[in-house]
Amino acid sequence: MKRSFFTYLLLFLSCLTFAQGRAKYVFYFIGDGMGVNQVNGTETYLAALEGRIGTTPLCFGQFPYTGLVTTFSATNGVTDSAAGGTALAVGQKTKNGTIGMDKGHTTEIKSIAEEAKEKGYAVGIATSVSVDHATPSSFYAHVKDRGMYHQIGKELIEANFDFYAGSDFLKPESKNTNDSKDLYSQCKDAGYVIAKGYDDFRKKSKKADKVILLQKDTANKEDRTSIPYAIDRPKGALTLQDITRAGINILSRNGNGFFFMIEGGKIDWACHSNDAATLFKEVIDLDEAVKVAYEFYEQHPDETLIVVTADHETGGIALGTGAYELHTDYLKYQKQSAGAFSKTIAQLHQTKGKDFSWEFVRQQLQENFGFWTNVPLNNRETERLQKAYKDFCEGVAKDTRTLYESENIIASTARKIMAQKAMIGWTSGGHSNGYVPVFAIGNGAKEFTGRIDNTDIPKKIAKVAEYAQ
Numbered sequence: 031m032k033r034s035f036f037t038y039l040l041l042f043l044s045c046l047t048f049a050q051g052r053a054k055y056v057f058y059f060i061g062d063g064m065g066v067n068q069v070n071g072t073e074t075y076l077a078a079l080e081g082r083i084g085t086t087p088l089c090f091g092q093f094p095y096t097g098l099v100t101t102f103s104a105t106n107g108v109t110d111s112a113a114g115g116t117a118l119a120v121g122q123k124t125k126n127g128t129i130g131m132d133k134g135h136t137t138e139i140k141s142i143a144e145e146a147k148e149k150g151y152a153v154g155i156a157t158s159v160s161v162d163h164a165t166p167s168s169f170y171a172h173v174k175d176r177g178m179y180h181q182i183g184k185e186l187i188e189a190n191f192d193f194y195a196g197s198d199f200l201k202p203e204s205k206n207t208n209d210s211k212d213l214y215s216q217c218k219d220a221g222y223v224i225a226k227g228y229d230d231f232r233k234k235s236k237k238a239d240k241v242i243l244l245q246k247d248t249a250n251k252e253d254r255t256s257i258p259y260a261i262d263r264p265k266g267a268l269t270l271q272d273i274t275r276a277g278i279n280i281l282s283r284n285g286n287g288f289f290f291m292i293e294g295g296k297i298d299w300a301c302h303s304n305d306a307a308t309l310f311k312e313v314i315d316l317d318e319a320v321k322v323a324y325e326f327y328e329q330h331p332d333e334t335l336i337v338v339t340a341d342h343e344t345g346g347i348a349l350g351t352g353a354y355e356l357h358t359d360y361l362k363y364q365k366q367s368a369g370a371f372s373k374t375i376a377q378l379h380q381t382k383g384k385d386f387s388w389e390f391v392r393q394q395l396q397e398n399f400g401f402w403t404n405v406p407l408n409n410r411e412t413e414r415l416q417k418a419y420k421d422f423c424e425g426v427a428k429d430t431r432t433l434y435e436s437e438n439i440i441a442s443t444a445r446k447i448m449a450q451k452a453m454i455g456w457t458s459g460g461h462s463n464g465y466v467p468v469f470a471i472g473n474g475a476k477e478f479t480g481r482i483d484n485t486d487i488p489k490k491i492a493k494v495a496e497y498a499q
């Protein structure tokens with residue numbers, strides 16, 4: 031009896047070991063600029079929407095394994111997205127501004143995506159910003175300067191991955207080389223099908239082996255550098271969820287498995303603009319894409335690994351400004367990003383002429399930020415907005431530029447007052463050294479606990495997915 035019990039036990043244990051196997055399907059989500067407070071703030075905001083003080087966890091916030099990740103680069107206490115992306119892609123720290131090379135710019139370092147491709151996995155690289163931006167390019171390009179967008183585009187084609195997605199290329203035509211063809215023609219020559227928007231993807235994907243999914247030309251006319259913020263999203267715009275579904279469609283055709291990196295690139299942009307409502311909606315939007323991966327995980331729980339992390343924190347966001355209070359609930363009344371509201375105001379100024387009165391602008395502020403009706407303002411705050419209106423009309427206040435956006439004084443004053451009312455503080459318009467979180471579920475997820483250096487994350491993924499063997 032005893033012996034046969036142990037025989038069964040051994041059999042059971044060996045089945046368990048077999049079930050563990052390699053992580054055949056890897057989802058690697060990177061929330062650009064998503065520090066611990068960006069996540070905690072979003073979960074606090076979600077609870078506030080339910081009228082509660084506390085947190086309502088995101089999907090990835092409930093993953094069973096979590097850790098804290100250090101993010102400094104080889105040359106700076108505060109990393110940029112190129113060195114941060116490179117650390118997460120190749121497992122080595124480098125100089126700020128560098129993509130996929132060492133800090134001396136002498137050696138190209140292979141990324142886990144390139145290793146996965148060599149091992150016969152399908153590979154997808156996707157983002158909500160342009161396909162050649164710092165984070166995605168860290169997985170397929172090797173250049174000394176992240177601004178070499180045309181060269182990065184050429185290396186995207188050379189890497190020969192199965193799926194790419196983002197808003198578009200930033201420099202499809204080259205002014206410096208003798209290329210007679212632009213990047214779109216070069217992609218087609220290399221066997222890529224270019225889809226513009228999700229409907230176009232659905233039409234073309236059945237007959238395509240390799241796909242580059244970009245947003246529609248109409249969306250590019252508004253902004254070709256990124257897909258719209260979740261808070262500003264027009265109907266029919268390409269979303270990170272669409273991109274994740276499209277990627278799974280293409281990549282899961284490979285019987286050997288896949289590696290799929292998906293970046294929420296505009297979490298960082300919202301933080302550079304110190305725009306909390308826009309930020310929290312971007313984190314929720316990244317979570318919607320994670321949910322698509324989670325559905326896949328539920329169908330393949332033993333073979334799938336999902337890792338969610340960030341390259342660095344942006345803005346030095348603080349949840350609380352000193353009064354032992356927090357009013358994230360006010361942020362639900364903000365209907366547009368500060369950048370989009372700035373454009374709305376500028377357009378109305380052009381079209382309304384004499385009707386562009388203080389009463390009219392006050393109405394706009396009420397509709398877009400809930401001021402006075404839902405978010406009470408004192409006289410001083412009202413006077414600040416009135417002065418901003420006056421300065422704007424008289425043309426004495428220049429637009430201010432944040433890293434990725436331009437704002438007129440009415441929009442920036444409204445955004446700052448909103449942050450004060452919500453009691454959210456910002457340290458800067460740049461990045462910080464703060465820890466970023468990592469969340470993991472599935473095969474190999476237990477590797478992602480405790481205190482981890484950013485360079486160890488790709489090494490751990492390569493280990494559990496057996497890319498390096």
Ligand SMILES: [Zn+2]
Binds near residue numbers: 063298299302461
């Ligand atoms: Zn940034």
